[in-house]
Amino acid sequence: MSEERMLEGETANYEALRDNAINLIRSQVPTGKGPAHCIECGDDMPKERRDHGFVLCVDCKTLEERP
Numbered sequence: 906m907s908e909e910r911m912l913e914g915e916t917a918n919y920e921a922l923r924d925n926a927i928n929l930i931r932s933q934v935p936t937g938k939g940p941a942h943c944i945e946c947g948d949d950m951p952k953e954r955r956d957h958g959f960v961l962c963v964d965c966k967t968l969e970e971r972p
């Protein structure tokens with residue numbers, strides 16, 4: 906799932922909300938590993954990424970890092 910981001914303010918809000926969600930998810934994972942599913946699109950997370958504590962799949966991470 907990918908949505909066009911609209912306004913700068915909304916983007917900041919969205920990122921703050923997502924940071925909260927990430928912290929919440931991390932606090933629920935006692936091992937410190939990432940969730941079983943990407944928090945953006947819900948795809949399965951590869952074990953290697955979970956082991957690093959990532960919460961986004963490769964696709965979502967790539968989109969996020971795009972300027």
Ligand SMILES: [Zn+2]
Pocket residue numbers: 943944945946947948961962963964965966
């Ligand atoms: Zn994803």
